[in-house]
Amino acid sequence: MQKEHVAALEAQDILRLPLEQGAVGYDRVAEALRSVVHFKVFRQEPPILKAAGPITLTDGIVVSDVTVEDYKGQRKLSLAFDSDQCFPLAQVAGITDVKIAKALPQEHDDEHGRTFTTKRNGMLAIVSTAGPGSECVGSIVLTQSGA
Numbered sequence: 001m002q003k004e005h006v007a008a009l010e011a012q013d014i015l016r017l018p019l020e021q022g023a024v025g026y027d028r029v030a031e032a033l034r035s036v037v038h039f040k041v042f043r044q045e046p047p048i049l050k051a052a053g054p055i056t057l058t059d060g061i062v063v064s065d066v067t068v069e070d071y072k073g074q075r076k077l078s079l080a081f082d083s084d085q086c087f088p089l090a091q092v093a094g095i096t097d098v099k100i101a102k103a104l105p106q107e108h109d110d111e112h113g114r115t116f117t118t119k120r121n122g123m124l125a126i127v128s129t130a131g132p133g134s135e136c137v138g139s140i141v142l143t144q145s146g147a
Contacts, residue, residue: 008032011061011087011137014079015095015125018142022121026075026142033066033077046071054082061087076143086136092116092127113138119145 009032017025039049051066062082069076081087096118113129124145130138 009057010059011057012091012095018123019120022123030077061085074144078141080139081137083130089135089137
């Protein structure tokens with residue numbers, strides 16, 4: 001991985017900064033990601049930007065896909081994590097007010113993981129696991145909650 005593709009963030013910062021600092025924290029995360037990889041315009045109106053390549057965070061976790069939708073005062077950042085390095089779901093509980101219970105196998109489990117949401121300081125965080133029974137974060141969506 002080239003040095004310019006290492007973002008000065010840890011995976012937990014992606015949640016912690018927006019939830020603790022609101023829009024200011026969100027902007028810090030978005031700027032750190034934009035500073036290391038080129039984003040291409042996916043759609044002009046409303047504007048959607050997609051990352052051109054994987055981004056390694058300082059803790060070694062790899063963000064495989066990033067989409068930024070910042071327009072008309074609204075913010076939305078979607079990140080998918082590489083399944084080869086686990087961003088432990090247990091870390092999410094320490095950052096958010098979400099209660100994380102160990103996943104128990106379900107008889108009719110499908111290919112989808114579990115989803116947790118939390119709101120704080122005007123930001124909504126949606127965290128999904130990588131798949132059924134997974135204890136790793138598969139994706140995070142951050143958006144303004146309006147509250």
